[in-house]
Amino acid sequence: MRISLHIWRQSKKSTKANFKQDGKMVRYQLDHVSPDMSFLEMLDVLNEQLTKKGEEPVAFDHDCREGVCGSCGVMIDGEAHGPESGTTTCQLHMRSFRDGAEIWVEPWRAAAFPVVKDLVVDRSAFDRVVQSGAFISVNTGAPQDANAIPVPKADADRAFDAATCIGCGACVAACKNASAMLFVGAKVSHFLHLPQGRVEREQRARHLVAAMDQEGFGNCTNQNECEAACPKEIPVRVIAEMNREFVRAKVRQEPVSSKRVGGDG
Amino acid sequence: MTWLTDFWRSSIGGKVTMAVTGVLLFGFVVAHLLGNLLLLAGPDAINSYAKWLHDKGPLLWVARIGLIAIFLLHIVTAIRLSRANKVARPVAYAKEATMQASMASRSMLWSGLSLLVFVVYHLLHFTFGVTNAEHFAKKAAPSTAAWNGHDVHAMVVASFQVPVIAIAYAAFQLVLFLHLLHGLQSFAQTLGVHHARYTPMIKKLSVLLAAAIAGGNVLLALSVLLGLVKGAA
Ligand code: HEM
Ligand code: SF4
Ligand code: FES
Numbered sequence: 001m002r003i004s005l006h007i008w009r010q011s012k013k014s015t016k017a018n019f020k021q022d023g024k025m026v027r028y029q030l031d032h033v034s035p036d037m038s039f040l041e042m043l044d045v046l047n048e049q050l051t052k053k054g055e056e057p058v059a060f061d062h063d064c065r066e067g068v069c070g071s072c073g074v075m076i077d078g079e080a081h082g083p084e085s086g087t088t089t090c091q092l093h094m095r096s097f098r099d100g101a102e103i104w105v106e107p108w109r110a111a112a113f114p115v116v117k118d119l120v121v122d123r124s125a126f127d128r129v130v131q132s133g134a135f136i137s138v139n140t141g142a143p144q145d146a147n148a149i150p151v152p153k154a155d156a157d158r159a160f161d162a163a164t165c166i167g168c169g170a171c172v173a174a175c176k177n178a179s180a181m182l183f184v185g186a187k188v189s190h191f192l193h194l195p196q197g198r199v200e201r202e203q204r205a206r207h208l209v210a211a212m213d214q215e216g217f218g219n220c221t222n223q224n225e226c227e228a229a230c231p232k233e234i235p236v237r238v239i240a241e242m243n244r245e246f247v248r249a250k251v252r253q254e255p256v257s258s259k260r261v262g263g264d265g
Numbered sequence: 266m267t268w269l270t271d272f273w274r275s276s277i278g279g280k281v282t283m284a285v286t287g288v289l290l291f292g293f294v295v296a297h298l299l300g301n302l303l304l305l306a307g308p309d310a311i312n313s314y315a316k317w318l319h320d321k322g323p324l325l326w327v328a329r330i331g332l333i334a335i336f337l338l339h340i341v342t343a344i345r346l347s348r349a350n351k352v353a354r355p356v357a358y359a360k361e362a363t364m365q366a367s368m369a370s371r372s373m374l375w376s377g378l379s380l381l382v383f384v385v386y387h388l389l390h391f392t393f394g395v396t397n398a399e400h401f402a403k404k405a406a407p408s409t410a411a412w413n414g415h416d417v418h419a420m421v422v423a424s425f426q427v428p429v430i431a432i433a434y435a436a437f438q439l440v441l442f443l444h445l446l447h448g449l450q451s452f453a454q455t456l457g458v459h460h461a462r463y464t465p466m467i468k469k470l471s472v473l474l475a476a477a478i479a480g481g482n483v484l485l486a487l488s489v490l491l492g493l494v495k496g497a498a
Binding site for chain 2: 006008025075077078079104106109110111112174176177178179181209210212213216217218219220221222223224225227228229236237239240241242243244245246247250253255
């Protein structure tokens with residue numbers, strides 16, 4: 001296959017001041033692309049050619065190349081992880097494109113995800129959100145018998161749906177508002193349906209939403225672009241659950257009083 | 266108070282504010298249409314309805330001020346959220362694609378701002394009698410129940426007999442339809458109602474309700490224009 005690529009090239013990390021002028025789209029052509037190559041293998045071929053010519057190879061994130069680590073996301077023709085639904089960029093194959101295609105490849109675009117170089121973005125905003133409360137803070141000790149705490153099948157399924165999130169950031173990239181609510185909703189939902197997670201549900205909802213807002217993600221307008229883009233097909237149901245949890249947690253929040261020691265804000 | 270402002274400033278608090286004020290405005294739009302359908306029942310019906318409303322005196326003012334506050338809160342929050350969303354995506358994609366976002370959902374700020382323009386005109390037209398003072402000035406026969414002798418029926422009929430006005434009002438209902446189409450289903454999701462069985466029903470219901478409201482308003486304007494509702498001879 002012959003493929004033309006328009007790839008965002010940027011040498012310096014974006015900052016708030018220079019977000020816009022830091023790079024440009026550059027056109028490349030590959031004449032012998034196999035339809036069995038993955039999208040990343042196709043970029044590898046391009047990079048070999050660029051290296052041979054003494055040019056800077058295109059920087060892109062990747063690790064597992066089997067759809068589980070969440071590092072490889074790029075925008076392909078305006079679609080996060082490209083045209084196949086439920087598929088990460090590393091699992092996308094060139095047979096999904098026609099011979100002679102012009103393909104536009106861009107990094108995730110969000111103020112909260114500054115571009116580091118070319119197609120690589122800094123997603124540590126997600127890590128900070130997770131650190132704010134997407135965990136269970138008591139030590140649960142050694143694994144106990146799997147059936148000691150019964151969890152209804154429906155609840156286990158809901159929690160598992162959310163737990164499949166690989167933190168790739170496609171939801172933010174695809175959202176017209178660069179909102180992270182599918183990702184954060186997945187964290188809320190993941191713990192909400194399990195007895196161990198329910199203990200800290202209120203502070204978790206408050207802390208996760210506060211951290212999400214702090215990072216400068218946008219606000220969901222229920223357009224569901226995230227759901228269509230998510231390689232793990234996480235449903236927008238998790239956003240409704242997060243909304244409900246946040247309102248519940250806010251309503252039940254006690255005022256900070258001098259009598260009460262501690263308090264979780 | 267800081268609890269409330271903190272809530273409003275948060276992303277989800279802002280969304281909830283949009284949903285609650287939005288659905289209250291929807292409630293108003295429903296009541297407004299139901300009241301105005303009395304136009305079809307003749308001059309006495311709608312004129313005595315207008316009188317009944319005005320006779321409420323202070324209560325009417327409480328309702329008006331409440332409505333204005335809700336409207337302003339809806340708009341101010343819409344602008345705050347929309348600006349934050351622009352800031353969150355500082356660089357647009359060179360190649361844009363939309364996977365499943367509806368046209369209605371993507372034009373909410375524009376349909377909303379157009380509604381604002383329309384509401385201002387509508388108030389100048391029928392509430393303050395600025396744009397068509399001659400229609401506003403129509404007087405009802407002294408024997409009939411009418412507020413200050415003001416003939417609402419004659420005013421509305423005279424206005425909608427003017428083709429530009431009737432067609433503009435009718436055409437504008439498309440904007441209201443689009444805003445409510447996304448707004449109503451969005452409302453449920455924002456307030457945390459999402460269910461495999463009910464969410465598809467809510468979406469269908471949104472289409473139905475939005476169409477009923479817009480259609481009802483169109484019916485009023487067109488039934489006058491087409492001569493189905495006539496003024497007193
Ligand atoms: C007749 C007047 C209006 C009615 C009945 C109405 C109704 C609604 C409803 C029901 C919602 C859904 C809330 C949600 O997202 O959960 C909404 C959202 C919204 N409205 Fe209005 N609205 C009106 C006027 C306006 C005006 C004047 C503006 C001007 C800025 C506006 C801008 C918006 C925006 C930006 C949203 C959020 C959309 C989204 O989340 O996608 N609306 N409105
Ligand atoms: S919710 Fe889906 S799109 Fe968003 S980070 Fe998780 S896996 Fe990626
Ligand atoms: S490289 Fe790990 S998910 Fe694609």
